[in-house]
Amino acid sequence: MTSRFRFPDVSLLNSFSVTTLLAVAALSAPSLALAATTVTLTPVADSYVTPDAPDANFGNSGTFVVNRGYSEAYLRFDLSSLPANAVITSVSLSALAYSGYAYGGDGNVYTSFVADDSWQEMGITWNNRPTPAATPVGEWFLWYDFTPEDKRGINSNAALIPVVQGELAGDKQVSFRLHSPGYKTNYRSRHVTNAAQRPALTLTYELAPVTTVLEPEADAYVNRDYWGESDWNYGSALELVINYGFDRKIFLRFNLASIPAGAVIQSVKLSATAFTGVSPFGDGNVYAYLVPDNSWGESSITYNNQPAATGSPLGWWWLWYPTNNAYFDQVGVTEDPNFIPVIQAASDATDRRVSFQLSSPYYLTSYYSRETSNASKHPKLEVTYLP
Missing domain, CATH: 2.60.120 (Jelly Rolls)
Known part of the structure; x- marks a missing residue:
């Protein structure tokens, strides 16, 4: 510094x-500007939803699932620990998968911005899930057959920067949806005991005058x-x-x-x-x-x-x-x-x-x-x- x-x-x-x-x-x-500072945030809420159980909630699970049209995950991060004059220079969203299956087709896991931060970890379901933005803000690709193995998906797309910067200037909460058109992946949620295995939002910022x-x-x-x-x-x-x-x-x-x-x-x-x-x-x-x-x-x-x-x-x-x-x-x-x-x-x-x-x-x-x-x-x- x-x-x-x-x-x-x-x-x-x-x-x-x-x-x-x-x-x-x-x-x-x-x-x-002061020297760049990097912080890593874990979600304050995460869950997944599925049309197979449209009114069910999985907010207290140690796992969330991204599976073609059958399940998608929601994560919310609290940005209030960042200085109000922080200028975001890079953003990485990551989650640790431990198993999955490649059905075929587009296996990317896409990140979509969710403007509505009012969803509740213990209340979100398929029927009441908030609507994400139409255009994704990056993706990652993890290939699985039936063999379990830890793999961390990382999305460092520059399109995440204005999203986080805008939410920092707003309610200081940022939400994302994860979905995939073709593959299934199982991830460890914020509820796992090992903090290093939880999803993360890593931010680098400088302080603007x-x-x-x-x-x-x-x-x-x-x-x-x-x-x-x-x-x-x-x-x-x-x-x-x-x-x-x-x-x-x-x-x-x-x-x-x-x-x-x-x-x-x-x-x-x-x-x-x-x-x-x-x-x-x-x-x-x-x-x-x-x-x-x-x-x-x-x-x-x-x-x-x-x-x-x-x-x-x-x-x-x-x-x-x-x-x-x-x-x-x-x-x-x-x-x-x-x-x-x-x-x-x-x-x-x-x-x-x-x-x-x-x-x-x-x-x-x-x-x-x-x-x-x-x-x-x-x-x-x-x-x-x-x-």
């Missing part, structure tokens, strides 16, 4: 430059002007304002608690939706800085008590508003890799929070705050990680 690199606690970030953190992170950057979109748990702007507003709080405002002339800056704080502990951060995107701006001259970039102190309050932060930002900008965006049309929505976005070690450190820290300051040297821009009614316009922190 890929090793998990640990960044320093977010409280220590003042002593690390962003450049240093990125250099260390590059040496230990994880790939986009998971993306979560977070809104701020707190946002506000601070304002230094010439009318004594340095002690005013704007935490309940519907807008977030950047204005270089009055040193108006935006503060955002995000709670990372929904990201699993120990997750490896893959990418980060910070965004905010602006609705107006003025572009007088000079550097119009909006820069995002780390704020190590997460203790500031949305309803109490002011220009005079604002926490300090630290280090170089983590990223920036640029939005142009012409003077003849200064009111329309634009989304500022930064996906700079500088954010990755910062979010990793914050995710691994005790309080699992991270704060940013947004400011610009020369431009003026107004953004929707988290208090606006349209949630799609709230600031966002999009984090992709491996659990």
